[in-house]
Amino acid sequence: MAGLLFVDHTVWLVLQAVQTMVARRIDGDLRARVRLQATRLPGLDWLESPEFQDRAAQAVDVGMGLGWDRSAGGAATGQLRLTFRMLSALAATALLATFSAALAIGLLAVSLALRASVRREWIGIVDRLDADTAGQRYHNYLSEQAVFFAAKDVRLFGLSPWFAGRFRALGMGTYGPVWRQLLAVLRRQWWAATLTVAAAGAALGLPAAAVLTGSLDGARLITYVLAAWGVMAISAMGLEAYDIEHGRRAIAAADDLAAHPVAAGSAGHPVPAAAPTIRFEDVVFTYPGATRPVLDGLTLTIRPGETVALVGTNGAGKTTLVKLLGGLYRPESGRITIDGVDLATLDLPAWRRRLAVLFQDFVHYPADLRENVAYAAPERIDDAAVRTALEQAGGAALLAGLPSGLDTSLWNEGTDGTDLSGGQWQRVALARALFAVAAGRHVLLLDEPTAHLDVRAEAQFHEAVMSNVGDATTILVSHRLSTVRSADRIILLRDGRVAEEGSHAALLGLGGDYARFFTLQAEAFTANATTEGVR
Structure with a gap:
């Protein structure tokens, strides 16, 4: 007996280690699949969509709501544990049948029915949790902001009570319905408890009655009682049931991501070897969820080796133009051509290896x-x-x-x-x-490159940087109009279209929006310089 106990505990320890190792390897593979799916996306439209964010969160959820990880590895090992539990219940049923086939089959049927019913109600809580995945993501985002990314503001502005209150309110709004449903499930379990007590009474009472009537040897009583207990054990919702269901949801979310069609971009027409002619032909683009297009019929030609400055008010479409040229988004209508070839048909990775991009962020x-x-x-x-x-x-x-x-x-x-x-x-x-x-x-894209530089450093930038781009085509996005004076051509965007176009001097002579913006900025700079001089 001592030897058997030693073997039992040793095997249990080994199984725990093996189970953990297997689960982690499977989980690592699943997370690698999600990462690969995200990095393979050629653009940002699907990556930034709420659908992708929800599925990715469900695939790698760490169990914030119910404290249960969505572990594909846990589901795999849980399925094995459940299989062995089921085999044990069947073996116990066969043993109990040697006493009473009716009792054995009845206990097994009741136990399986109880398990199926209880499982359906408890797993329904996971459905309620999945109904607000966006709320869980926002709850997690708020926590990260309070602790890490907004740490300076929290302390300087005394925002701890605000973050704590918002965190509690959001937690109640997101997880409150889940916990209320959990309590409702608990209240509905009275019938399951009653049926369990009745089955337990039969499991204990029938063998005992047989012993009292003399039809069963008393030495066999404990054998059949333990066998009945082994049959009924399958009715309990073991931890593996939750592991299986949560892991299954993670796998389903990862499969949904993998099933989403990924636009081709790894093969196509070869890209030009030198700086190309870039043309936007009646391009229309609207961000997902927006009601108005950012670019609305934009037509523009950028010649090889040219320095073009894009100016305009916020929301005019300057940064969007850069993103479209980089293939991060695709136009709704119209097209962008590179030496006459539609960008959508180019080898996108090879085209991006022709770009040097600097975004403001x-x-x-x-x-x-x-x-x-x-x-x-x-x-x-x-x-x-x-x-x-x-x-x-x-x-x-x-x-x-x-x-x-x-x-x-x-x-x-x-x-x-x-x-x-x-x-x-x-x-x-x-x-x-x-x-x-x-x-x-061969194409340099600069989106607000001097946003964090002072005026002197800004001047040095244009003197040092713009003189070192060689034959590359340069597209410069800026709100500071003093930085674009030396550009070969200045494009002012308004309402998603080219409103004004020409050199600095030509646009000043035109007397339009560019001239007005430049005059306002120059007056503000002169006033600031005068004030600093007086000080």
């Missing part, structure tokens, strides 16, 4: 300085080229001041990480774009 990579510059052209990581790009972007002093030079980690959450100021990060991002141009990118 550029990424701060959790990596060293070298990689933060060279990621714009990862196929060419060369220290000399990185240093040259930093110098051209006005970052020589920044490089000299860092403790480990190019090896300095810019991940400020790391042990030896170094954070940069907004202007310094802007220079790193500019160096990233120039590095890409030096690596052979």
